[in-house]
Amino acid sequence: MSKGWLGIIVVGLGIAVIVALFSPWASSHPDGLEKVAEDKEFIGEAEDAPYEIIPDYTFPGVENEKVATILSGLVGIVIVAALGFGFAFLMKATRRRNGGSHNPGAG
Amino acid sequence: MLYIPIPAREIPDVPGLHIPDGFVSLPVSLIGWAITIAVIALAVKKTNTEMGEKAAPLMGVLAAFIFAGQMINFPVAGGTSGHLLGGTLAAILVGPWAAVIVMTAVVGVQALIFQDGGLVVLGTNILNMGILTAFLGYGIFRAVTGVIAGPTGRLAGSFSGAWLTVMAAATLTSVQLALSGTSALDVALPAMLGVHALIGVGEGLITAAAIALVVAARPDLIERSDGSRTMSPEVSA
Structure with missing residues (x-):
């Protein structure tokens, strides 16, 4: 992977982390579907999740609510980024193994 | 970035267009799974054979940005908030098939780890937030940039694509609620469209700004983002 790509990854993930740092100050108003569900009185139909890992974007066991929210955002960023990069890597690897690359410069 | 400095109460239990379990009937859920699994399988195949070199590293970055962006609820009128969906943004940058994978990662992790959106x-x-938005947003962006060249076309295409995908997702959600007997279509649809017409403006602004930023920093990313075709609106200009 060329140097340019490393820059994109670092800057892109950096922006995502900065956005996550703002998450504790996100609007606390009910949003689209929730507002409609309240107004039209079907909010009560919602069922609780069968298990909880990081519910409400609040990292469990962290006293400070803002820190807990930011921490949950960072955890999420790491997981989804790993899935995205992992998938792309896997696709590249299988393509190379199958010899089906139309991108001779790959790698 | 849009935010207001109010200390967060617990993030809403029913955020964005994330449907919790209980709102939608089992048959509707099963249809959703069937379509989604088929499209994901096709998306894996398509990205495996067609994904451009430029799309690959962007997938992780986009997933991270969209996940973070979805945490930022911005206020709209009437004591309501909304947040980015991101499907249009992802599709413009990596093409709709890779965007489906990115959105599946985001929405899947939100449900499995963060209890945001139901499991059933x-x-x-x-389907609503990832597949519909990726293909519709991509199609609208392509159509608009095909007619209007250069930065104006990109702005118009990304804004209108993003806005329309939010409206389409709100419509599809309303139809699913109606089919499930949760809320009649003539009740849910006008309410959903009214709220999401405003939320869509936020989606449009963020998407257009992000695309403009990417073009300013790395114009090569958007010109051959799908790896197979060259968009190059400048050529036709």
Whole structure:
């Protein structure tokens, strides 16, 4: 992977982390579907999740609510980024193994 | 970035268009799963054979940015908030098939780890927020940039694509609620469209700004983002 790509990854993930740092100050108003569900009185139909890992974007066991929210955002960023990069890597690897690359410069 | 400095109460229990379990009937959920699984399988195949070199590293970055962006609820009128969906943004940059994978990762992790959106209804949520938005947003962006060249076309295409995908996702969600007997279509649809017409403006602004930023920093990313075709609106200009 060329140097340019490393820059994109670092800057892109950096922006995502900065956005996550703002998450504790996100609007606390009910949003689209929730507002409609309240107004039209079907909010009560919602069922609780069968298990909880990081519910409400609040990292469990962290006293400070803002820190807990930011921490949950960072955890999420790491997981989804790993899935995205992992998938792309896997696709590249299988393509190379199958010899089906139309991108001779790959790698 | 849009935010207001109010200390967060617990993030809403029913955020964005994330449908919780209980709102949608089992048959509707199963149809959602069937369509979503079929599209994901096709998306894996398509990205494996067609994904451009430029799309690959962007997938992780986009997933991270969209996940973070979805945490930022911005206020709209009437004591309501909304947040980015991101399907249009992802599709413009990496093409609709890779965007489906990115959105599946985001919406899947939100449901499995963050209890945001139900598990039974996860297929439906991926369909509404990931698949519909990726293909519709991509199609609108392509159509608009095909007619209007250069930065104006990109701005118009990304804004209108993003806005329309939010409206389409709100419509599809309303139809699913109606089919499930949760809320009649003539009740849910006008309410959903009214709220999301405003939320869509936020989606449009963020998407257009992000695309403009990417073009300013790395114009090569957007010109051959799908790896197979060259968009190059400048050529036709």
